[in-house]
Amino acid sequence: MKLVIVTYYKLKMMFSDRLFFAAMILIPLFITIATGYALRNEKLNTIPVAFVDEDQSEYSKLLISRLSSKEGFQIAVEDRINAVEKLKANKVEAVFIIKQGFEERITRRENEDLMEMLKSPASFSAAFITEVVAGEVIRFTSGHMAADWVQKQYKKLKKPGGPKLTEEVLQEVDAQWTPKPLMTIQYVELDHGMEIEVKSVSLPAATATSTGIIVVFTMFYILFSSGWLIEEKRNGTLKRLVSGPDALGYSFAGSIISLAISGAFQITLFALVDKVAFGVDLFPGARSYMVFGAYLFCVIALSMFLSSVLKTPAQLQAGAPVFALLTGFVGGCFWNFIEVSKELEQLSLLTPQGWALRGINSLLAGTGDYSVAVGSVVVLLITSLILLPLSYMIIKRTVEK
Numbered sequence: 001m002k003l004v005i006v007t008y009y010k011l012k013m014m015f016s017d018r019l020f021f022a023a024m025i026l027i028p029l030f031i032t033i034a035t036g037y038a039l040r041n042e043k044l045n046t047i048p049v050a051f052v053d054e055d056q057s058e059y060s061k062l063l064i065s066r067l068s069s070k071e072g073f074q075i076a077v078e079d080r081i082n083a084v085e086k087l088k089a090n091k092v093e094a095v096f097i098i099k100q101g102f103e104e105r106i107t108r109r110e111n112e113d114l115m116e117m118l119k120s121p122a123s124f125s126a127a128f129i130t131e132v133v134a135g136e137v138i139r140f141t142s143g144h145m146a147a148d149w150v151q152k153q154y155k156k157l158k159k160p161g162g163p164k165l166t167e168e169v170l171q172e173v174d175a176q177w178t179p180k181p182l183m184t185i186q187y188v189e190l191d192h193g194m195e196i197e198v199k200s201v202s203l204p205a206a207t208a209t210s211t212g213i214i215v216v217f218t219m220f221y222i223l224f225s226s227g228w229l230i231e232e233k234r235n236g237t238l239k240r241l242v243s244g245p246d247a248l249g250y251s252f253a254g255s256i257i258s259l260a261i262s263g264a265f266q267i268t269l270f271a272l273v274d275k276v277a278f279g280v281d282l283f284p285g286a287r288s289y290m291v292f293g294a295y296l297f298c299v300i301a302l303s304m305f306l307s308s309v310l311k312t313p314a315q316l317q318a319g320a321p322v323f324a325l326l327t328g329f330v331g332g333c334f335w336n337f338i339e340v341s342k343e344l345e346q347l348s349l350l351t352p353q354g355w356a357l358r359g360i361n362s363l364l365a366g367t368g369d370y371s372v373a374v375g376s377v378v379v380l381l382i383t384s385l386i387l388l389p390l391s392y393m394i395i396k397r398t399v400e401k
Helices: 002-014 018-039 058-068 080-088 102-107 126-156 163-175 205-225 227-234 237-242 247-277 286-309 313-331 342-348 352-364 371-400
Strands: 047-053 073-077 094-098 115-119 189-191 194-196
Touching (some): 047 080, 058 073, 058 126, 080 115, 094 126, 205 313, 247 286, 286 352, 342 352
């Protein structure tokens, strides 16, 4: 009961400055809304492509079906007007128009003027998409070229051919593509002549940045909110608490709980904005909340430690922005955390933000490997369990002097 009363008192003190509280919530929310606007049509590890089927033939439908089954593609079939509008709105990376006569030209072994492609000038994946689509078209044309060659050979040998033979050859050619094509391309990344492992997935820059905004503003808010702890130390409140049984311990625990409640509230608002307003879930599953919970606990421990060693609230208020932004930048809050060199990634792990982003981004990438997230949670919790007792001992020694 005593702890509840102390926590309520601490929360009341924290929320007494409504302007500051609103600023610490609304400013990052506005940034998240701006980022979320860019996120609303993004889907991790997929490339949105629109197809316009003007041929409406068996081959054109089969082409779209095969491409839709490929991993990493999000295929939409539209009419020409809607497809172009989606391209202008950056909802798709490219538009492929299957022209009328597509199947007829393929059966005549013609490979020119089969399709028309429209792409966004800002697209980074248009060339890749073109190669994939062209590969599927070649699958059709190569089958008919093979059938034409076989028919000619049968004619030379004076053996009967006809449509049935063509169908058999086409089926045989298709069989060469399952379970995988006879010829594939293998990409290898080298570093100083040595093959290195290439990450199979990555996050869009906007997604990684949005996560970083949450992380850096959580630290920013918690550090600023702990300024009144120094004020209690200066005005003698903590000295008076030493005279009561376990009063200092209750005050210390109440401070931790109140900071945790306010920080969790801030993180929850971020999550709701991205999820409800934009349909983008930056926190997939309970493991993501575990990482952020461990990070919040670590930031609280850090704020308690700084409050125990600093002399005045002005020192904390002057140093908090610099500390939060500097460690946030080093930790990867303002750049795509996944797409960096190993050296820079190792440097980021000198900060709590770096460990938090390492854990949460591994979950967002959806690799199925949870060891990275677990490792981040362990490091953040160990750091907290070191800083919190140390902070308490420093505060106790200070007030007992």
